[in-house]
Amino acid sequence: MSELITNIGELMTQDHEQGTRRNAAVVLEGERIAWIGDAVHAPAADTATDAQGRAVLPGWVDSHSHLIFAGDRTAEFEARMAGESYSAGGIAVSVNATRAASDYDLTRMAMGRVAEAVSQGTTYLETKTGYGLDVEHERRSARIASTVADQVTFLGAHLVPAGMDADAYTELVCNGMLDAVRPYVSWADVFCERGAFNPEQSAAVLAACRDAGLGLRVHGNQLGHGDGVKLAVTFGAASVDHVNYLSDADVALLSDSWSGWDAAAPSGSRGVRGTVATVLPACDLSTRAPLAPAKQLVDAGVQIAIASNCNPGTSYTSSMAFCVTTAVLQMGLSVHQAVRAATYGGALALGRESGADEDGQRAVGSLAVGHRADLHMLKAPSATHLAYRPGIPMTAAVWRAGLREV
Ligand SMILES: N=CN[C@@H](CCC(=O)O)C(=O)O
Ligand SMILES: [Zn+2]
Structure with a gap:
């Protein structure tokens, strides 16, 4: 099963190569991230979630x-x-x-x-x-x-x-x-x-x-x-x-x-x-x-x-x-x-910042192809809102190893 998360206003990947992207999309395949790129170029997937401009971070x-x-x-x-x-x-x-x-x-x-x-x-x-x-x-x-x-x-x-x-x-x-x-x-x-x-x-x-x-x-x-x-x-x-x-x-x-x-x-x-x-x-x-x-x-x-x-x-x-x-x-x-x-x-x-795509020990804590599909969508257009709106519950959705938990 694959899932496309698209229309991400701010994708803060914490990955050195990917950086923070605007108007982005991510494809999850099973427990892994299969694709990251611009929303306009997003491939089709079995299901799709519209982030409606909200921010997505690593879990x-x-x-x-x-x-x-x-x-x-x-x-x-x-x-x-x-x-x-x-x-x-x-x-x-x-x-x-x-x-x-x-x-x-x-x-x-x-x-x-x-x-x-x-x-x-x-x-x-x-x-x-x-x-x-x-x-x-x-x-x-x-x-x-x-x-x-x-x-x-x-x-x-x-x-x-x-x-x-x-x-x-x-x-x-x-x-x-x-x-x-x-x-x-x-x-x-x-x-x-x-x-x-x-x-x-x-x-x-x-x-x-x-x-x-x-x-x-x-x-x-x-x-x-x-x-x-x-x-x-x-x-x-x-x-x-x-x-x-x-x-x-x-x-x-x-x-x-x-x-x-x-x-x-x-x-x-x-x-x-x-x-x-x-x-x-x-x-x-x-x-x-x-x-x-x-x-x-x-x-x-x-x-x-x-x-x-x-x-x-x-x-x-x-x-x-x-x-x-x-x-x-x-x-x-x-x-x-x-x-x-x-x-x-x-x-x-925890020694889990990197991990080979094939070995089952997928990297966590950053978003890149092959990493574990652990994502956190905020009820806000940017991560800045975590500090700008202190005390306000900010979690809109959570995927853990590709499974939607929230
Ligand atoms: N400092 C030591 N251990 C815990 C506190 C444990 C406790 O008081 O029950 C800590 O990390 O703060
Ligand atoms: Zn402790």
């Missing part, structure tokens, strides 16, 4: 979420709004509720969160374990995550459970727990922060997970200055996420990590990837943290991603549009930079 790629949880932390949020500061300790509340929930309920709730994200234009997402924190419950979280998300990250190193020695728990994460989750995950993460895991413990987790063949990412520099960025770059992590407190040396490390990367080269031959800095605007607002310096990072040549960080503690939203709006209005990014970070940037953080 959002949400590269950082924590969707496998039960329970409610409204009281913690209210206390924060009354002046308390966020601390890692709140994670334990979600751990208790998550352990007590049935498989059925955990799965149903996670699926509901994915559906909520898709209804707002997210077409590819990662999620993490991290509210199990023992072998049985981390394995269960990983298994459930693998049924609801496109990619799964092992975050056994989220918090040291009450009553456990931090080094003994780190040892468990690196051995028995890692073995238990390994069939379900392709990434590992560590919360390298005061109140969570220190740099030595974090390094041990990253080394063990790297040796087990997992890609790496780090929760770093969220609550204060620290070693998260340094560890992430040293280990060649795909991303370091939060990055609220960065020294000049941290920015230089991230920038240097991209020195072998040519963003203007054809997709698939851009060179050596560095560590993506993932900014989490909704989390920064919900924790009243200083906003991550997204513009400074972009200006320094760092590839950035924008993600929701949807979780019950610091960022209970799956709205990537809200994150993009905030990144423009409050972090100083242009609309194009913010949309890029929430699409191509997320794909880069």
